[in-house]
Amino acid sequence: MSYYHWDFHRNENLEVNDSLVQDIHRVFLQGMNLESGWSLDGIRKSLCHSDIIGLLYNQDKFVCGYSMYLLPEQKLNDHLFLWWNAVCLIPEVQNRGFGRDSYFQVLRFLPQNELGYFGGRTQNPIVMKYYAKIGHLFPFDEKYDTSEGQQIMDFLYSYIPEVQETALLNKTTGICKQVYSEGRLGDYPENIGKTERFETQLKSCGFEPEKGDTVILVSKLRN
Secondary structure, eight states: OOOEEEEEEEGGGSOOOHHHHHHHHHHHHHHHTOSSOSOHHHHHHHHHTOSEEEEEEETTOOEEEEEEEEOOSSOBTTBEEEEEEEEEEOGGGTTSSHHHHHHHHHGGGSOTTOEEEEEEEESOHHHHHHHHHHEEEETTTSOTTSHHHHHHHHHHHHHOHHHHTOSSBOTTTOEETTOOTTOSOSOOOOSOTTTHHHHHHHHHTTOOGGGTOEEEEEEEEOO
């Protein structure tokens, strides 16, 4: 029976070497079902922009997944804001709760009861469903053109490199056009239980994952 465990490190305590970068690149290609994509320099950049980094190992110490988080020092409305920079799992461990578990693992690094917002970018409606489960979800429960939505978007532009570097971002819908040169990342299911509302809303706003579009999610966490 296979055994898997997450091993998390703060950025300053993790040795970023060629072996680690190659492991992350391998996981990305396998997990996203791609033959090429995400340059090694791009991976190093993401690691540099991440404050907390997790690696999923099996019993043979083989890297089966990664999860990177950014935690700005600046707070939003007196609460910490956690940004999911990147996450991927090889096919053998997908849909087994390891992505969700990485979120709970990273909470150990945060002061208790200070986290108020959790954000990230995705094309995957299953990920959207999870964000909606843990809080009030922008841009689905509320778009970014409201007072609080604009405040969140301003925060993202100030402190989140992924947002700052996005050229074609709709500040109302959160849709980022043509971000991924690979197009659609991963072989995830669509039109399944409780994801239709996300897919329907995004489609009505011109969302095209096959052209590399992605959407910015921010969940205002429930206390």
